[in-house]
Amino acid sequence: MTALQSETRDDAHHVVVVGGGFGGLQAIKSLKGSGTRITLIDRRNHHLFQPLLYQAATTILAPSEIAWPLRHVLRSRPDVTTLMAKVMDVDTETRQVWLGDGTFVTYDTLILATGARHSYFGNDHWEEHAPGLKTLEDATKIRRRILAAFEAAEKCDDEVERRALLTFAVIGAGPTGVELAGIIAELAKRVLPRDFRRIDTREARVMLIEAGPRVLAGFPEELSSYAAKTLERLGVELRLGAKVTECHSDAVDIGLDSVPCHTIIWAAGVQASRAGKWIRADADKAGRVLVAPDLSVPERPEIFVIGDTAAVDRADGRPVPGVAPAAKQMGAHVAKVIKARLAGGTLPAPFAYKDMGNMATLGRRAAIADFGGYKMKGVLAWWIWGVAHIYFLIGTRSRAVVAWSWMWSYVTGQNSARIITQPEDGKPQ
Amino acid sequence: MTALQSETRDDAHHVVVVGGGFGGLQAIKSLKGSGTRITLIDRRNHHLFQPLLYQAATTILAPSEIAWPLRHVLRSRPDVTTLMAKVMDVDTETRQVWLGDGTFVTYDTLILATGARHSYFGNDHWEEHAPGLKTLEDATKIRRRILAAFEAAEKCDDEVERRALLTFAVIGAGPTGVELAGIIAELAKRVLPRDFRRIDTREARVMLIEAGPRVLAGFPEELSSYAAKTLERLGVELRLGAKVTECHSDAVDIGLDSVPCHTIIWAAGVQASRAGKWIRADADKAGRVLVAPDLSVPERPEIFVIGDTAAVDRADGRPVPGVAPAAKQMGAHVAKVIKARLAGGTLPAPFAYKDMGNMATLGRRAAIADFGGYKMKGVLAWWIWGVAHIYFLIGTRSRAVVAWSWMWSYVTGQNSARIITQPEDGKPQ
Missing domain, CATH: 3.50.50.60 (FAD/NAD(P)-binding domain)
Incomplete structure (x- = not known):
């Protein structure tokens, strides 16, 4: 003391x-x-x-x-x-x-x-099954769950169970949910197929569940609908106007339906x-x-x-x-x-927020951007997003490494950070 | 089943x-x-x-x-x-x-x-206080303990306690122990000083404890003694012929002495x-x-x-x-x-090991190498070590990233992977 x-x-x-x-x-x-x-x-x-x-x-x-x-x-x-x-x-x-x-x-x-x-809107017990994404530990946990689901599916000889292992649900279609769903779909459809022998990872089902009527409600409708189409082309299954009623370790309940599913990610509040x-x-x-x-x-x-x-x-x-x-x-x-x-000088005027615009990525090759009156979408928006984000990183080293990782991923179609560490029970599987 | x-x-x-x-x-x-x-x-x-x-x-x-x-x-x-x-x-x-x-x-x-x-030679209870280094989880744990000790020292206003927090013991002076001690000493003496305000990280004590009479016993005596001198120049305190008798959470016992120390790393067997x-x-x-x-x-x-x-x-x-x-x-x-x-052909001759030589690094700028009759030491040996290890990495991407990380560390004196994640109690501190 x-x-x-x-x-x-x-x-x-x-x-x-x-x-x-x-x-x-x-x-x-x-x-x-x-x-x-x-x-x-x-x-x-x-x-x-x-x-x-x-x-x-x-x-x-x-x-x-x-x-x-x-x-x-x-x-x-x-x-x-x-x-x-x-x-x-x-x-x-x-x-x-x-x-x-x-x-x-x-x-x-x-x-x-x-x-x-x-926030789980009063359903804090969902956190165990549907982790959110705010910290590096959250990111490591979500990465581990996604990769471990594919690993378990490769070992699984039960058709129904395998399908549940290859079903991924992202709850909430704001920027984080949309960005996660896009990358998971690409992972399943483009990055992983050649690595597995017993499963076809392209059969994975990636659901993006949103209670509201459209994805990215913070953006103008036009960009929103472009985003929806792009996500569907990436293989994301959109469930709009769908309310999650419960999260289990092996299923997500949407309204009165229960969808078998081993990996749920919370991006809703x-x-x-x-x-x-x-x-x-x-x-x-x-x-x-x-x-x-x-x-x-x-x-x-x-x-x-x-x-x-x-x-x-x-x-x-x-x-x-x-x-x-x-x-x-x-x-x-x-x-x-x-x-x-x-x-002891003059106090500044009250705080006023200056809106610098809004961006979100859709997979690794498209994005949307809304700069007040000026809207953009597609590959060019992705590049602008990329350059802006590299600019805001701290230090030359990080900028170079992130730019290199993106170029590598862009050109080779491979993601590099696919290591599973720290299993949740504390012991290696 | x-x-x-x-x-x-x-x-x-x-x-x-x-x-x-x-x-x-x-x-x-x-x-x-x-x-x-x-x-x-x-x-x-x-x-x-x-x-x-x-x-x-x-x-x-x-x-x-x-x-x-x-x-x-x-x-x-x-x-x-x-x-x-x-x-x-x-x-x-x-x-x-x-x-x-x-x-x-x-x-x-x-x-x-x-x-x-x-192996703890029958003292398995030492593992909790003196983790060894075999897996990525081990590496993350050791990194966390080293960085957290400096963080705790910065907060500590008790002189004795602070000294214990800034004491690091590496047990075993084989290649792993020598390499760890060298880098920890450099971290304390060269990488971290500017980052702290209340402590002088250069006062940290890095002990390398070895039961045998010399470091790197697998190398010729000449290289061994060069390594010992280089380690001492880096600021490592060598304790040769010293037997660890007990590991505690806040001390390591050497013979009948007890040295207050919060970070112990096991590299002995x-x-x-x-x-x-x-x-x-x-x-x-x-x-x-x-x-x-x-x-x-x-x-x-x-x-x-x-x-x-x-x-x-x-x-x-x-x-x-x-x-x-x-x-x-x-x-x-x-x-x-x-x-x-x-x-159904002729079976090969019995397995015979072909010794390709032996290398170990001493901090970030020196190494020793023993290629049978031919011995090397110093900066040139470090470069040969570096090139050889990059060669053996898997894939162009890793080679480029590791080479970049080393160059960065070499030129700027800064290490980049200094993030503390997953605290041991599962909760962020």
């Missing part, structure tokens, strides 16, 4: 940032030169490039290609100390962030940027992290903290909440989406507010 | 290979065109390039850079079926290999190539796999099956044992070492014997 050593070393204004995702890192970058002392706390040692996580889950990229040690990213910032620790609670009176090992860190300003997890509870703040149904126009917490101006943990609306009343550019913009905004407060 | 479907499909001579390491894969390669039908059984889905495993454990390479799905390696061999399954037992009377799911595979010829695990027990064969103390001069099991000519699971002597009476070239030579040899038997 002691304060960490450096607590008393320095009397600069102390900004504590919890969460090293897009929002937290951007806040730290934008605070450069502000004269503050910064402590970044994350329970993981790495920043994760979530927009490409679905590729790690589907054997195209390796985990280390889309994650970087936070302290390495911040190595040239002597004003930033990085702590790998789990936050247990926040004492807003004494301004202390309490860590899992019983120590605490005292802040002058606190930025909560702890993101979101998947998210819920904000627990940060709102630490500070006992008002939150919406999804747990997102209701923030003031400057992204601070009402009556706690020294606490900011940003990214997927904050409930922020656009000028037209629609919510700001839970995407990387939004989190980054919020991070930059709170840095501006903090700097203005310390300098 | 049913025979797998394809059992009855084909009446070609059926060779079952258990284990897709260097020996098993080489046997399959050399059996190409023999007219046999081959089934490869491995409990993992990948071939692992073990000579570079220490680099995956020490953040230089990512797991997928040194492992390849077995069925992908064998995709152009329609005569080979790959099964990911755990072997439970072998019925040598009915010639059945029994798998973990209750099915069996019947063989005409059986090749057991199941390798070795580490190996033991053959259980394959000898499946076939109830005579084995030596380390569990290695005593084979006939053609590598078959006495009185069971249809069963061969190769690689680290076989006890084979050289012409001069010294044992054949447990290295990749030896396993490969044995694999090629049994393929020759099987082909000669099937063709």
Whole structure:
């Protein structure tokens, strides 16, 4: 129960940032030169490039290609100390962030940027059978389940069981669900066939289940219907207007039907992290903290909440989406507010989200993009998507390795990250 | 309890290979065109390039850079079926290999190539505190422990505890122990210092503990003493003639001393796999099956044992070492014997190991090499080691990626695979 050593070393204004995702890192970058002392706390040692996580889950990229040690990213910032620790609670009176090992860190300003997890809408027991995709561990688990299903099918001599092993269900047809389904279909239809002897992997059934009437509801209808057609051409079976009623280890129930199926992936909903509870703040149904126009917490101006943990609306009343550019913009905004407060200058105008457009990939050769008025689809959109994502990766090395992995996959049709590790029972099968 | 479907499909001579390491894969390669039908059984889905495993454990390479799905390696061999399954037992009377799911595979010829695990010389309870390095999971675990120790030290405000967190013990100064200690020292002294704020990682203590009188006892004394000097220059503390008497979670006992230490790695001894027990064969103390001069099991000519699971002597009476070239030579040899038997031709001469020389790296810029009469050391030996290992990797993609990772590490001094995943308690810290 002691304060960490450096607590008393320095009397600069102390900004504590919890969460090293897009929002937290951007806040730290934008605070450069502000004269503050910064402590970044994350329970993981790495920043994760979530927009490409679905590729790690589907054997195209390796985990280390889309994650970087936070302290390495911040190595040239002597004003930033990085702590790998789990936050247990926040004492807003004494301004202390309490860590899992019983120590605490005292802040002058606190930025909560702890993101979101998947939500099962009250059916938390589905998680075991239908994992979601938010962390590298999730990606490794999903990759393991997909690959292990093909392995088990190759060994299986029961026709019905084999068909269940070769059935894959993705629940939720937002960008993540669409991207996962597209790659799994390609894996089955194009990447794996030559590797197996007893099964024809092309017979695999990949279902994309969506309660709403269309895929990618966030996109204009025209792109949505192009996406649906492209997915069907890749071999994805679309189940629109279909409501999942239960997830089992060997089946998914859709309405009153039960479809035998060994691999289910959840891409249907998210819920904000627990940060709102630490500070006992008002939150919406999804747990997102209701923030003031400057992204601070009402009556706690020294606490900011940003990214997927904050409930922020656009000028037209629609919510700001839970995407990387939004989190980054919020991070930059709170840095501006903090700097203005310390300098005693004019405070910036309220936060306003600037929509940079929306993209989603369909397999490895097509994508759709919606830049406000300007829409794109097909191969060219895929290339633009690829170049944009390589641009946003961190560091020359990752850019080169990811570009190389994609070129390799594109040209040879082979995915390289197809290793099964860490079986779930802890023992090799 | 049913025979797998394809059992009855084909009446070609059926060779079952258990284990897709260097020996098993080489046997399959050399059996190409023999007219046999081959089934490869491995409990993992990948071939692992073990000579570079220490680099995956020490953040230089990512797991997928040194492992390849077995069925992908064998995709152009329609005569080979790959099964990911755990072997439970072998019925040598009915010639059945029994798998973990209750099915069996019947063989005409059986090749057991199941390798070795580490041995704690009767102190199996040490494994929890001092993991060995044989699998990708081992490598991930060791990498996690090393990185987590630095993370914990950065958070720790107790001087004594921090020193224990920054003490690393490698037990056993054979090639693996020497290679691990060298890279850990470099990690602490050169790669990590700029990333931490509260600790000076250069103060880390890396001990290499060896019961014998010198490091790398398999090499000539001259190279051995060069290696010792190079390790000391890298900052490794050599403890020769030192016997480990106990491993704890927070200390290692050497003789009557107890050294506070949170990270212990075991590189001191190996033991053959259980394959000898499946076939109830005579084995030596380390569990290695005593084979006939053609590598078959006495009185069971249809069963061969190769690689680290076989006890084979050289012409001069010294044992054949447990290295990749030896396993490969044995694999090629049994393929020759099987082909000669099937063709009814002259059987090949007894197996004779051809020593291709011996290499070990010392950190990232030096190595030693012993090619019989010709000895090398230093930077040039490192480059020869590097080129040789890239040559033996599988496929253009891996060669390019590993070469790139090494160049990157060499030029920038940074290691790229520094992500902590899957904490041991299953939950992120």
